[in-house]
Amino acid sequence: MNPASVGIVAPQRARFTEPLTLACGRVLSDYELVYETYGELNAGRSNAVLVCHALSGHHHAAGYHSAGDRKPGWWEECIGPGKPIDTNHFFVVSLNNLGGCHGSTGPVTVNPASGQPWGPDFPSLRVRDWVHSQARLADYLGIDCWAAVVGGSLGGMQAMRWALLYPQRLRHSVVIASALRLSAQNIAFNEIARQAIQSDPGFAGGHYLAQNTLPAQGLALARMVGHITYLSDDAMANKFGRDLRSGSLELGDETGAEFQVQSYLRYQGSQFSGSFDANTYILMTRALDYFDLAREYDDDPVAAFRQAQCSFLVLSFSTDWRFSPQRSREIVDALIAADRPVTYAEIEAEEGHDAFLMPIPRYLQLFGAYMRRVQETS
């Protein structure tokens, strides 16, 4: 175990019995959120940082679940003692979002009305629903105001929406590798992922749990599409190139060849399809597609950000083509026009969109420097 890790952590569970009216109009009468915390809440309750997860993320962002656990949380590079989100100073809260499949109420949990898993009948969610449920979690934990709300990709959308919906409940919004809204190309990739899942006979219209089947191949395909788009062309070239896993490209070899990248993708796909819920994947990609920060502000992101009262850190990565630096600059331009304090950096990194999870020195350094400023005012 890395000495700079938060060490062994245990998920906790909060139940909420006050009904939550969702953006779609439906009401969740009660629900549970699974979360982890790292570090200690200070006496003034002013050092709390909310970490919002992305498409396939969950509450386990840092540390290990047991002494023998080899795999740390998904943001281990950024959360821990001496790390950008320094647990020597911050009290970090990381939850599994509503609709997720890692313990919080969602398609795989039981619908009290039917006694069966919600499955495809779980209400469709918007980013704002997550923000509202996270605000309830803040209430539950006694946190009036976050020192910062932080997230990458879909998580960054939550960090932005927080700034508009609860302007007095966060002092900083950290938006990494995100966008004001998805492009047609982004939506198209999500559509392919959903089509792959929904056309798998094992999907059974979403009722695969009730019917004891699984859309394993469809979910694997969806993940493969995602995985390619999260990596840059350069990163894939460096990682795999045209290396062969089996066979050869020699003339006269009829069996043909398999490239390393093929088997890697298949492995990633099958790993994912064994650990993630298909209905959750559909629900989360729809929330991504539908997110549009400025839609209800006459499509004017400047007007939207005028609601915000916090400061912003915006980060992007040079080879991220799913959420390119240009998309981050749109956020920054709108923040400047709205007269909001913003710090922006485009980080040179070859890892594409996945860079936000990686230990890239310049990234950790800039992110850490900003979080020290947050700390000084918390």
Add this chain to the structure above:
Amino acid sequence: MNPASVGIVAPQRARFTEPLTLACGRVLSDYELVYETYGELNAGRSNAVLVCHALSGHHHAAGYHSAGDRKPGWWEECIGPGKPIDTNHFFVVSLNNLGGCHGSTGPVTVNPASGQPWGPDFPSLRVRDWVHSQARLADYLGIDCWAAVVGGSLGGMQAMRWALLYPQRLRHSVVIASALRLSAQNIAFNEIARQAIQSDPGFAGGHYLAQNTLPAQGLALARMVGHITYLSDDAMANKFGRDLRSGSLELGDETGAEFQVQSYLRYQGSQFSGSFDANTYILMTRALDYFDLAREYDDDPVAAFRQAQCSFLVLSFSTDWRFSPQRSREIVDALIAADRPVTYAEIEAEEGHDAFLMPIPRYLQLFGAYMRRVQETS
């Protein structure tokens, strides 16, 4: 019908009974190629241009098949009287490649040994197999030397391979939006397409014709993946943006929304799956993956191009991210180092990889100017 069209054309069919030994070592004892020609072969037989098609192309590159035919050939913008490949001067030959599904011998034609469609038992092919079979077609048509061999994408790979395998049988090689070999990212997208097809229960291990099923959904998914990657982010943004086809993004609307880009992709996918053969798609993507111009020249493209005796035109498009300008510059750099005459242009175009099929003025102008030089020496 456009007055600058070649007008009504009819496919022709050539049968070859001399066995063809393929790169994989297997032998086709006889085979047929379907082709079209546009313009007239001159007395010196020096004005013939071979057009090589890309992944989903075929022999019908220009003109119409009947007076009521609304859809011209796939390269109508570039082939015809007064067009870049000017049929007032050139005799154009366009064939359906071996292994195709538009009439030439391939997975959907009958294997004489079994009396059944070849299906997945059709031999795997390399780009060089197409070149050899095209050389036989040249013999059949009495063409000793092409004025030019021309192709985009996978077609450009054929144009390059021609220059190495039959250096004395072409005077010009026109390589548009192509590459010396695929990147890991390119291969990864092809792998997803194949996985989508092969995991469709209707694929039946490739024996869908014999079993009277079709991997329609898998082939549609494969096409959707291809389609996104052939378009640029900008082109999709301009074409679709976030326009809705149905529903709304209003709060309180539970039915949700469908974006135009979603229904467009589904339409494209279903159209394609009704007109293209899945085994051919797999075969062609494998040929793409395996193509590596310099592999047998110690991975040195300069050494490879030293085999060539023709002149080259290389064209790329600024927003093509599947075969980016950088990949074309690698071709150009190797040609220069090999002391081969080469003309290169990177064309500003927002259409991505698909730009090579589009009437982009600067593209048509440069392509046409080069072809007039070809004409002057033919």
